[in-house]
Amino acid sequence: MTVHRKNLIDGEWLGEAGSRNINPSNTNDVVGEYASAGPEEATQAIAAAKAAFPAWSRSGPLARHAVLKKTSDEIMARKDEIGRSLAREEGKTLAEGVGETIRAAQLFDFFAGETLRLSGEMVPSVRPGVGVEMTREGVGVVGIITPWNFPIAIPAWKIAPALAYGNTIVFKPAELVPESAWTIVDILHRAGLPKGVLNLVMGKGSVVGQAMLDSPDVNAISFTGSVGTGKRVAAASVEHMRKFQLEMGGKNPLVVLDDADIAVAVDCAVNGAYFSTGQRCTASSRLIVTDAIHDRFVDAMKERLDTLVIGDALDAKTQIGPVVDQTQLKQDEDYIAIGRQEGAELAFGGERLERETPGFYLRPALFLGSTNAMRISREEIFGPVANVIRVKDYDEALTVANDTPFGLTSGICTTSLKHATHFKRNSEAGMVMVNLPTAGVDFHVPFGGRKGSSYGSREQGRYAMEFYTTVKTAYTLAG
Numbered sequence: 465m466t467v468h469r470k471n472l473i474d475g476e477w478l479g480e481a482g483s484r485n486i487n488p489s490n491t492n493d494v495v496g497e498y499a500s501a502g503p504e505e506a507t508q509a510i511a512a513a514k515a516a517f518p519a520w521s522r523s524g525p526l527a528r529h530a531v532l533k534k535t536s537d538e539i540m541a542r543k544d545e546i547g548r549s550l551a552r553e554e555g556k557t558l559a560e561g562v563g564e565t566i567r568a569a570q571l572f573d574f575f576a577g578e579t580l581r582l583s584g585e586m587v588p589s590v591r592p593g594v595g596v597e598m599t600r601e602g603v604g605v606v607g608i609i610t611p612w613n614f615p616i617a618i619p620a621w622k623i624a625p626a627l628a629y630g631n632t633i634v635f636k637p638a639e640l641v642p643e644s645a646w647t648i649v650d651i652l653h654r655a656g657l658p659k660g661v662l663n664l665v666m667g668k669g670s671v672v673g674q675a676m677l678d679s680p681d682v683n684a685i686s687f688t689g690s691v692g693t694g695k696r697v698a699a700a701s702v703e704h705m706r707k708f709q710l711e712m713g714g715k716n717p718l719v720v721l722d723d724a725d726i727a728v729a730v731d732c733a734v735n736g737a738y739f740s741t742g743q744r745c746t747a748s749s750r751l752i753v754t755d756a757i758h759d760r761f762v763d764a765m766k767e768r769l770d771t772l773v774i775g776d777a778l779d780a781k782t783q784i785g786p787v788v789d790q791t792q793l794k795q796d797e798d799y800i801a802i803g804r805q806e807g808a809e810l811a812f813g814g815e816r817l818e819r820e821t822p823g824f825y826l827r828p829a830l831f832l833g834s835t836n837a838m839r840i841s842r843e844e845i846f847g848p849v850a851n852v853i854r855v856k857d858y859d860e861a862l863t864v865a866n867d868t869p870f871g872l873t874s875g876i877c878t879t880s881l882k883h884a885t886h887f888k889r890n891s892e893a894g895m896v897m898v899n900l901p902t903a904g905v906d907f908h909v910p911f912g913g914r915k916g917s918s919y920g921s922r923e924q925g926r927y928a929m930e931f932y933t934t935v936k937t938a939y940t941l942a943g
């Protein structure tokens with residue numbers, strides 16, 4: 465079935481659905497047709513959000529709690545249907561699609577609870593007879609710009625706190641995944657959000673996104689996507705003196721030490737590097753392996769990779785779905801060619817695969833004999849491609865792990881408490897995993913990185929409050 469979806473602006477569904485989206489597992493399958501907004505609609509949406517802010521910011525915790533809780537309940541009740549639609553639209557497997565949908569429901573539930581836990585502080589002034597209150601208020605109109613690789617979880621982890629803390633929203637999802645975005649907005653709209661509080665403007669980044677960056681009426685922008693676009697968001701936001709938050713790329717290391725449990729290390733590497741078709745900012749793309757375990761680890765990896773079922777995302781047996789689209793597939797193949805030219809050995813996979821339906825299927829690729837100076841070690845590929853870097857010991861592994869312009873996640877597989885503890889302390893990443901894949905995080909704790917991966921305060925958990933609120937300090941003469 466092909467759906468036709470419009471934008472939501474000031475409480476009205478508007479625009480002709482014209483832009484077509486296809487299923488990456490079967491390019492003959494048209495998922496839907498979607499409205500593609502121009503700059504005027506973006507401006508209209510921003511004006512609607514601005515007009516809705518005073519009332520919504522003073523609506524009180526119960527009104528916000530009701531909408532967020534109702535949204536969470538509906539997403540959870542429809543998790544299989546929404547998860548399937550997500551898998552059809554983005555190409556992640558059914559299990560991954562349903563898992564991500566459940567996470568979105570949990571995020572709305574968490575921030576529903578947060579509406580009732582807002583607090584401030586009251587202290588005596590240094591001046592006798594004066595009281596000082598510190599409270600948090602919503603920032604205003606928040607622009608939310610999201611990427612395609614987590615079509616429902618990333619919108620949820622931005623929209624839920626933005627609403628919980630009393631902000632109004634202009635939401636611009638990635639062009640490749642409008643269906644998941646539309647679904648979440650439809651649910652929130654029907655859950656009772658007043659008009660203008662949440663506006664959906666689907667369309668091109670260079671048009672709709674850019675109009676949001678250029679508007680003086682957008683008070684804050686939360687962005688997740690590539691480094692290149694992130695830098696544009698930063699420059700435009702400084703120009704307007706607005707708050708901004710960026711979550712961008714990664715080149716995450718997984719260190720495997722001689723004393724690692726080999727089964728745990730292979731599980732972590734296969735999951736971290738290849739699940740979700742390697743299209744996760746938290747993917748383990750550099751496997752940094754010490755000498756004595758190197759050959760055993762590589763043999764076990766090849767054996768495991770050979771068992772992986774790569775195919776249609778909607779087939780329950782599939783473990784790795786297709787690449788998201790032709791452009792990303794070309795990027796993956798280009799990097800595989802670059803790795804070979806640089807002198808790394810392609811030890812497994814990397815070739816296109818034919819399946820019953822025409823889709824963007826690629827066998828997971830594993831390079832050996834790579835150095836950390838190669839482009840495949842330094843640049844984010846964002847596909848099912850990983851490379852092994854052989855090192856002599858823990859100290860060299862840590863140096864190589866930290867030698868990167870990025871700093872989102874890192875991981876170590878070891879049975880040594882000493883090395884695990886040292887790595888947690890000295891890894892230059894925002895999130896560190898011990899004997900766990902670098903990808904896969906909880907929804908109630910902070911998410912974010914360092915260096916070129918992130919900018920601004922953390923997302924998720926109670927830490928999200930930092931971005932979506934501003935602090936007011938009020939003084940009262942008690943008399």
Ligand code: NAD
Pocket residue numbers: 609610611612613614636637638639667668669670671672673674677688689690691692693694696711712713714744745844846872917
């Ligand atoms: P992208 O930068 O191409 O697009 C992200 C969003 O920005 C899209 O909605 C796009 O339409 C919009 N955009 C494009 N041009 C714009 C402009 N001029 N003005 C405003 N908005 C504009 O990224 P992508 O390809 O969708 O996503 C993949 C990237 O996202 C990868 O680099 C990945 O690592 C990153 N990512 C990071 C995290 C994280 O939390 N660190 C999570 C997921 C994805």
